[in-house]
Amino acid sequence: MDFDYDLFVIGGGSGGVRAARVAAAEGAKVGLAEEYRMGGTCVIRGCVPKKLMVFASEYREMFENARSYGWDVKDGDFHWPKFQSHLASELDRLEEIYRNLLRSSDVAVHDSRARLVDPHTIELADGDKKTAKHILIATGGYPVKPDLPNADLGITSNDIFNLKELPKSILIIGGGYIACEFACILNGMGVEVVQYYRGAQILRGFDDEGRGLVADLMREKGIDLRTGTNIVEMKRASDHNPDYEGGTSSDAAMIEDHEVITRKQTSDKTGPIWVKATNGTERVFDQVLFATGRSPNTQDMGLEEAGVKLGRRHEIIVDDYSQTSAPSIYAVGDVTNRVQLTPVAIREGMAFVETVFKGNPTKPDHELIPSAIFTQPEFGTIGLTEEEARDQEPIEVYCTSFRPMQTAFAGRPDRILMKLVVSRETRKVLGCHIVSPYAGEMIQLAGIAVKMGATKEDFDRTVAVHPTMSEEIVTMKTPMRTA
The missing domain is CATH 3.50.50.60 (FAD/NAD(P)-binding domain)
Structure with missing residues (x-):
């Protein structure tokens, strides 16, 4: 059977766009449908605008700190419309980058909602139908409201x-x-x-x-x-x-x-x-x-009619290779409700292309994923929590909490936390948890060591960079407690 496309992707977020581009680079004829804006949740209504809002919100404390360091700085008023206008322009710029990447990869973009007719047929909002040998669902998730009057x-x-x-x-x-x-x-x-x-x-x-x-x-x-x-x-x-x-x-x-x-x-x-x-x-x-949770975006997509099984939370059920119960249909990202992180969706999209278009069956790796919460201060984490680890095996916990130099000088009560959870038997670092300014940056680097299976002694052998907050991660010599 001749198909219109070798691959048709439904969803223009990070996972879908990466899979479409990489598959096209392998010579596949690829189409992609997105009903809203290219870039998905992360770029348009998630990670990127949120992080820019984080940056904007931090300046009030910066002004206060600056006066303690001798600067004659006056508090200013935050002007939401000015920030919002700049934010909108930045998101427009990023969306255009996504479109240009797809264009340069020869991916045919359909600015339309798409739903399945059967395991090889997609219907666009205008009634036009496209066929594909393989279909990838990457429609992400959406925030839900509670079942509450009003x-x-x-x-x-x-x-x-x-x-x-x-x-x-x-x-x-x-x-x-x-x-x-x-x-x-x-x-x-x-x-x-x-x-x-x-x-x-x-x-x-x-x-x-x-x-x-x-x-x-x-x-x-x-x-x-x-x-x-x-x-x-x-x-x-x-x-x-x-x-x-x-x-x-x-x-x-x-x-x-x-x-x-x-x-x-x-x-x-x-x-x-x-x-x-x-x-x-x-x-x-x-x-x-x-902010009461997110649900996979699977409504009114014809999934079950096409033979795609859904879980109890309406997520698409996939195997280790992101394949659904319909052999020609795959799914990646938040719509599968595995790990709801943009970089994970991208990795899953790459593994899909390796499996389907490169003949190299590849399972996406969901073990030891570093992540960060952009509270103030940030919370960076990888691996097991202390509670999870002590239920698994005997452990040692190395932990320190202190006032960081920068804000202590300014007379602020801020505190940070550095914590390593270590196996008493293998000496491997099972978990690393950091509450600190720039914890997201720190956990990315610490995550490499933990992913490689570094031991506590590997951390100990690393010379500290002084004076930094992160040096504490390699200078904790005595366990705070054991379990």
Whole structure:
């Protein structure tokens, strides 16, 4: 059978674009469909704009620190529209780079939603059908809102970059990395931030000591972090109390003044949001941000009709080589709900091309993946947490926490954490956890050593770079505890 394409990719994010380009370089005829903007979640509404917001939010503390170092610096006002305009231009530039890379690779781009008709046929939004020998699904995921009345009043991480103005106050629901990152970002930009998380501690699944320190430092920086707390009810403040006419300070749970001049109408579809928490607290916020998880983007794609099995969270089920239950269809990235990280999606896309177009069956490596949470300070991690490791085998824990030189000089209470989890039998470093400015940069390099199977003695033999924060990772000689 003659096909229109050797490979058709559905999804223009990092994983799909990389697979399309590399397959085309091998001589394959490749088509790609993307319904929104090229670059996917990471470039357009995720990692890249978020990191630029992180940078923007850090300057307020920099101004404070600069005065301690002798600079005559005045605090300025953060101008959200100016930043947002520059951000939009940068995302436009990056999207064009993605398009140019596909163009130069001779990948046929279809700016359209695509769904499956059968294991070899794709239908575009205009009804045009394309056939392909192989199909790769790389449609990523999307943020979900809880099943709660009036949840549509809240926003998600997809919306935060497009706000016309920064809210004066915001309630963030969730305790994962997205919730914590945006809590720090918005706090740095001068927004009053309250964060509710139903669990006992934020950042579930990360090292307990590290996430505890991150929580403490978030509170020290002014974030009102409430664990063991969730939202039970929300509505427009004007719907809850028709006499409400504005004001969202922390003490303005609800205004009960019946002598207000301006009466808001219950039909008002904009304005502050009244929220009731599980502990009975009632508050009013300008915005509510739900960071309560992400779901694979598999809706209305014809997957099951084409023979592709889905899991209980609607993820595409794949084998070790990213092949679905339909032999001609593969899937990579967040849509498979394996490891939701952009570099992992890219690796999976590369492994797919090695397997299908180079005749070199390759499994994507999901072991010992370094990652970073861009809270303030950052949290970099690779390998087992202390809790996971001690359940697996006898361990030693090397750990230090101290005030870094730069902010200690400025009189700030900031602290950082360096931690190695070591096997007592093999001496291998099983996990490395860093809470510190630039922890993301540090864990990338430490990750190489851990991935190679370095022992604690390998770390010890490495000469320290002084004076740096990272030198502590090679100068911890005595275990803090054993388990």
